[in-house]
Amino acid sequence: MPSTTSTGTHRKTAPAGPGRPWPAVLALAAATFCVVTTEMLPVGLLTALGTGLHVSAGTAGLTVTLPGLVAAASAPLLPVAARHADRRTVLCALLLLLTAANLLSALAPHIAVLLFARALVGVCIGGVWAIAAGLGARLLPQRAGRATALIFSGIAVASVLGVPAGTVLGSLTGWRWAFAALAALGPAVAAALFRTLPPLPPGSPVRLGTFRALLRTPGVARGLSAVALLVTGHFTAYTYVRPVLDRVPGLGADTAGALLLGYGLAGVAGTFAGGALATRDPRRALLLVAAGLGTLIPLLIPAAGSPAAATALLVLWGLVYGGVSVSAQTWLSAAAPGAREAGSALFAGVFNTAIALGAFTGGRTADALGPDAVLCAGGALALLALPAVARAGRPGGTRRPETAGDPAPRARP
Numbered sequence: 001m002p003s004t005t006s007t008g009t010h011r012k013t014a015p016a017g018p019g020r021p022w023p024a025v026l027a028l029a030a031a032t033f034c035v036v037t038t039e040m041l042p043v044g045l046l047t048a049l050g051t052g053l054h055v056s057a058g059t060a061g062l063t064v065t066l067p068g069l070v071a072a073a074s075a076p077l078l079p080v081a082a083r084h085a086d087r088r089t090v091l092c093a094l095l096l097l098l099t100a101a102n103l104l105s106a107l108a109p110h111i112a113v114l115l116f117a118r119a120l121v122g123v124c125i126g127g128v129w130a131i132a133a134g135l136g137a138r139l140l141p142q143r144a145g146r147a148t149a150l151i152f153s154g155i156a157v158a159s160v161l162g163v164p165a166g167t168v169l170g171s172l173t174g175w176r177w178a179f180a181a182l183a184a185l186g187p188a189v190a191a192a193l194f195r196t197l198p199p200l201p202p203g204s205p206v207r208l209g210t211f212r213a214l215l216r217t218p219g220v221a222r223g224l225s226a227v228a229l230l231v232t233g234h235f236t237a238y239t240y241v242r243p244v245l246d247r248v249p250g251l252g253a254d255t256a257g258a259l260l261l262g263y264g265l266a267g268v269a270g271t272f273a274g275g276a277l278a279t280r281d282p283r284r285a286l287l288l289v290a291a292g293l294g295t296l297i298p299l300l301i302p303a304a305g306s307p308a309a310a311t312a313l314l315v316l317w318g319l320v321y322g323g324v325s326v327s328a329q330t331w332l333s334a335a336a337p338g339a340r341e342a343g344s345a346l347f348a349g350v351f352n353t354a355i356a357l358g359a360f361t362g363g364r365t366a367d368a369l370g371p372d373a374v375l376c377a378g379g380a381l382a383l384l385a386l387p388a389v390a391r392a393g394r395p396g397g398t399r400r401p402e403t404a405g406d407p408a409p410r411a412r413p
Contacts, residue, residue: 021139024196025147028132030189031095032154035125037162038102038182039067042118044167048175053111060111063118065359068352070122071129075348078127079206079341087131087200092190098124099186106179129348133329134340138200145330149275152325156271160264202341210342219335222388224346226286227328228354229385230293234321235358236365237297237378241314243371244300248310259314266318274323278330285327286389292320294383301372325351 042049042063050060082090101120108114136147170178215221245259278285296317303309332343358378365374 020196021147024139024193024198025136025150027189027192027196028091028135028151029154029157030192031091031128031132032151033158033162034095034098034154034182034185034189035121035128036155036158037166038098038121039071039125040064040158040163041166041178041182044163045170045175045178048170049114052175053108053114055111062115065356066115066118067122067125068356070119071126072349072352072356074123074126075130075352076211076342076345078123079130079345080208080210083202083206085202087135087202088193088197091128091131091197092194094124094127095186095190095193099183099190102179102183102186106176106183126348126352129351130345131341133344133347134333135200137333137337137340139198144333145275145279145326146272148329148333149272149326152275152329153268153271155325156264156267156322160261160268164261206342206345210339211346214336214339214342214346217336217339220332220343220346222391223286223328223331223335224350226290226385226388227324227347228350228357229381229388230286230290230324230328231351231354232358232361233297233378233381233385234293234324235355235378236362236381237375238317238321239359239362240366240371240374241300243366244304244375245310245314247304247371248307249305250307259311262311263314263318266315267322270319270322271326273319275326275330277323278327282327282331282334283389285323286331287386289320289323289327290382290385290389293317294379294386296320296379297375297382298379300375 042060046057046060046064049055049063050057053060078090097120101117101124104117104120105114108117132151133148136149136151137144140147166178166181169181215224274285274289277288296313300310300313300317303313329344329347332347333340336343361377362374365377
């Protein structure tokens with residue numbers, strides 16, 4: 001399938017040169033772990049942040065909202081700005097910028113300084129996802145599904161290990177030390193990327209017109225709309241799932257925390273299960289995810305009276321949602337195999353926008369109608385993704401994602 005560029009010419013992404021593919025994929029997973037942990041760390045530190053900087057909880061919450069909004073904007077813009085740069089160099093630079101942002105966060109004397117640092121974090125989030133998300137197929141074209149799942153597993157591992165560990169460290173030593181620890185991790189990940197990734201010259205330069213052309217590619221627009229609905233629906237419900245768990249008889253704060261940990265572990269498993277299914281048929285994987293989320297989330301309403309049922313549904317929710325990112329990325333890679341980086345940039349922008357929209361929608365719904373309405377709204381949004389996926393057909397025709405590499409060895413910008 002021809003690549004989608006602003007000029008309409010047929011140019012393909014230069015393949016990765018000699019390197020250490022699986023260690024490189026692990027290093028990319030570590031990079032996604034770093035950016036997601038940094039993005040979500042303030043969730044567990046909001047009270048301490050507000051107290052330490054003498055601001056309200058709502059103002060402290062901007063440290064979560066701002067990076068997501070900046071990431072949504074920077075994901076498509078950074079590949080345009082760095083369209084001629086080696087991707088290994090860009091990723092290493094982004095990890096070093098993340099290090100500086102976390103160090104500035106740790107030293108911030110005022111909320112304005114912290115918010116500036118968090119805006120830099122948003123640039124790193126958008127840039128890392130725009131570039132790293134599509135590199136699995138470039139590094140390991142014959143194992144693209146598995147490599148992509150491993151890269152995306154950094155999201156779930158950050159939720160299960162990174163954010164809780166940072167929260168515990170912050171509670172023991174102060175919130176500044178949690179950011180300092182992430183600042184220490186950044187250079188190590190940058191070094192791992194530099195050592196394991198081969199040189200990654202860019203393929204077709206990404207320009208603003210590239211995105212317009214890409215959205216006209218069959219399947220891409222519907223795939224992105226499905227992602228928007230699924231992620232918005234998930235975060236509409238999940239952001240406010242704790243009040244639902246608090247109603248389950250016999251579940252104290254410790255038990256509810258353990259359930260959320262179980263949700264996170266299921267998400268890790270779901271990432272790899274979703275990757276395996278998406279390798280064979282990304283359309284079917286997204287249909288199953290949409291149907292699963294649309295069914296499981298509302299079922300928590302009647303299950304609130306049973307600890308066993310609530311536990312089972314929450315774990316299944318984590319398992320199903322774990323397949324969203326890898327299935328959607330595989331879909332976009334198959335729909336536009338010659339424009340993977342542009343597709344990844346659009347995907348990252350839509351994903352981060354949907355997170356913010358979901359949290360906002362959930363908050364307004366919870367305030368107006370209560371937690372049960374939040375679960376109904378989240379499930380309904382997920383079900384709305386079904387027709388978008390069903391009407392799109394199989395992305396990329398009959399070409400399988402695992403072999404949809406970009407084999408032109410001399411293609412250079």
